[in-house]
Amino acid sequence: xxNFHPTDKQLRQFAEGNISSAMALVVAAHCDMCSxxxxxxxxxxxxxxxxxxxxxxxxxxxxxxxxxxxxxxxKPMIDTRPAIVPKIELDGRFFDVxxxxxxxxxxTGNWSKxxxxxxxxxxxxxxxxxxxxxxxxxxxxxxxxxxxxxxLTLVVNGEFSDGLADYDTGDFLVMDNEHIHSPHSNNKxxxxxxxxxxxxxxxxxxxxxxxxxxxxxxxx
Amino acid sequence: MLVGxxxxxxxxxxxxxxxxxxxxxxxxxxxxxxxxxxxxAKIFGYFAPRLRSYALKQMGNEAxxxxxxxxxxxxxxxKAHLFNVEKGSPSTWIFTIARNIxxxxxxxxxxxxxxxxxxxxxxxxCETTADQNEIPLDEQVTxxxxxxLFNHLPDKQRSVIEAIYIDGKSQQEVADQLSIPLGTVKSxxxxxxxxxxxxxxxxx
Ligand SMILES: [Zn+2]
Numbered sequence: 039x040x041n042f043h044p045t046d047k048q049l050r051q052f053a054e055g056n057i058s059s060a061m062a063l064v065v066a067a068h069c070d071m072c073s074x075x076x077x078x079x080x081x082x083x084x085x086x087x088x089x090x091x092x093x094x095x096x097x098x099x100x101x102x103x104x105x106x107x108x109x110x111x112x113k114p115m116i117d118t119r120p121a122i123v124p125k126i127e128l129d130g131r132f133f134d135v136x137x138x139x140x141x142x143x144x145x146t147g148n149w150s151k152x153x154x155x156x157x158x159x160x161x162x163x164x165x166x167x168x169x170x171x172x173x174x175x176x177x178x179x180x181x182x183x184x185x186x187x188x189x190l191t192l193v194v195n196g197e198f199s200d201g202l203a204d205y206d207t208g209d210f211l212v213m214d215n216e217h218i219h220s221p222h223s224n225n226k227x228x229x230x231x232x233x234x235x236x237x238x239x240x241x242x243x244x245x246x247x248x249x250x251x252x253x254x255x256x257x258x
Numbered sequence: 259m260l261v262g263x264x265x266x267x268x269x270x271x272x273x274x275x276x277x278x279x280x281x282x283x284x285x286x287x288x289x290x291x292x293x294x295x296x297x298x299a300k301i302f303g304y305f306a307p308r309l310r311s312y313a314l315k316q317m318g319n320e321a322x323x324x325x326x327x328x329x330x331x332x333x334x335x336x337k338a339h340l341f342n343v344e345k346g347s348p349s350t351w352i353f354t355i356a357r358n359i360x361x362x363x364x365x366x367x368x369x370x371x372x373x374x375x376x377x378x379x380x381x382x383x384c385e386t387t388a389d390q391n392e393i394p395l396d397e398q399v400t401x402x403x404x405x406x407l408f409n410h411l412p413d414k415q416r417s418v419i420e421a422i423y424i425d426g427k428s429q430q431e432v433a434d435q436l437s438i439p440l441g442t443v444k445s446x447x448x449x450x451x452x453x454x455x456x457x458x459x460x461x462x
Pocket of ligand 1: 042
């Protein structure tokens with residue numbers, strides 16, 4: 039069951055389009071999995087559309103409008119093709135991803151072992167942030183770390199815990215420099231998450247600290 | 259002239275939003291099924307001026323506002339078949355198209371090289387655009403690799419790195435612990451990190 043949702047404010051900013059690309063992507067993917075939040079966004083859309091309808095209509099005397107109308111209706115209709123549904127593959131297992139992430143499946147690089155039972159595959163989203171699919175096998179653990187910027191996470195499939203809470207498929211998490219956590223999964227089938235960070239992680243314990251001078255290499 | 263006709267209709271419409279929504283839905287269906295320009299002109303006459311006011315407020319510039327109106331209303335014409343009356347009213351559909359176009363326009367204006375576009379975020383106008391330019395991603399470094407390389411460091415450098423990055427000691431504390439000058443700790447750290455970096459690069 040989904041327990042962690044974007045705030046109402048984040049959902050409103052998402053509906054308005056006044057939101058960073060990285061945040062928008064993770065919120066969009068969450069809403070695709072969470073009908074509760076999708077309904078809230080739909081409501082805001084109706085409200086915002088109403089605002090536009092309530093604008094007192096200006097006179098249509100501007101000749102620019104007539105020219106525009108003629109130009110538009112001279113254009114051809116555009117057919118749309120049904121989208122193919124790409125899946126994320128890891129070791130012969132295929133995972134469905136929420137619709138907003140589907141285009142990025144093609145932009146996903148190879149899986150590499152981060153450590154023991156944790157795998158990561160980089161996802162190219164340009165300068166919007168450093169994105170990865172991360173898979174924790176049963177018993178897999180990401181070393182304890184904190185964040186210099188924001189870490190946005192969506193649980194795509196499975197369950198994990200991080201010492202702060204337990205998360206389930208569809209949960210939406212925002213972590214910043216006030217959170218120290220060490221994600222791990224004790225789920226039989228492991229856990230697949232999608233994550234975007236705007237700054238490299240800062241590892242806080244054990245051997246993983248060695249990674250800090252190089253943490254940018256994880257996120258290039 | 260068609261535009262003038264549409265405007266007359268608006269005035270009776272504004273007081274009855276529901277009837278207006280039904281009417282606009284029917285026009286959209288006519289555009290989708292018959293490419294009916296007359297129906298489209300009614301939709302245009304009602305929404306284009308309102309969208310311009312919205313766009314002016316959002317973009318603060320007449321030329322950009324008109325670009326936003328034109329792109330939005332082009333989509334309404336070209337993709338009218340994607341409007342689904344069961345999913346919402348014409349005004350909501352058209353607002354979401356305008357919101358998406360504004361989102362992309364703002365990012366283009368700011369010259370951001372982000373590979374996230376509104377079609378992914380709000381798949382109202384779902385169609386897959388084939389983008390073949392896949393960028394190869396560099397090999398990633400793993401903790402295990404760093405661990406192995408770490409073992410290749412000379413003992414003196416390794417003990418300094420261990421104390422700083424694993425035990426979390428300051429450089430001064432390390433100097434005191436190993437009874438060596440602070441400058442030596444600093445130079446060993448620098449050399450060790452450089453060496454690790456070189457090894458990581460060779461590794462690729
Ligand atoms: Zn939700």
